[in-house]
Amino acid sequence: AQTVTQSQPEMSVQEAETVTLSCTYDTSENNYYLFWYKQPPSRQMILVIRQEAYKQQNATENRFSVNFQKAAKSFSLKISDSQLGDTAMYFCAFMIRPYSGAGSYQLTFGKGTKLSVIP
């Protein structure tokens, strides 16, 4: 079974500053995906960034980047130039990559980190 741990229940950051959210996971699988999802007050889940485990290069999406350390099973999210709209719950999530290359697998979520961006 897979587990995902987010050790920071709440964090805050000043607008325009940088913040890093931590995530560690445990799995015996070698092929998998890691995600950060954002859940704003509307509660709609929004994909922030994804990382394929077989890729060594860290994923980046505009102001969002990850530090993926496969050996350490660590997957942190860095938000640069924080904006008020970044205020949300952030969930780290894990998905097994099907061996057939297709199919549908569920996500295993961490407990989440509540991020508040302060004006």
Place this chain on the structure above:
Amino acid sequence: GAVVSQHPSWVICKSGTSVKIECRSLDFQATTMFWYRQFPKQSLMLMATSNEGSKATYEQGVEKDKFLINHASLTLSTLTVTSAHPEDSSFYICSRSRVAVNTEAFFGQGTRLTVV
């Protein structure tokens, strides 16, 4: 635009009644969909996997007779909370995933259920 549509977004019902929540995959035929439950200020917990044309797979501790799942077509999965009680009040979210070039899970808007 949304690729998973969930309805209703909120519902209030009386104890003992049943409530049906619909989840539609708008852009893709989904043989598998997932139902999650989220308590206030907590994470999403997988309740069950909905399989088109066959029985749903429930996670340990989830009462299959209380939470009936039907996946009669490739675009529609429904979750029926039967004989609802106040402790069933929660936020329910459906999802489907795409494992392809850009692997991702897509989520419905969620349904806030309040049982009074």
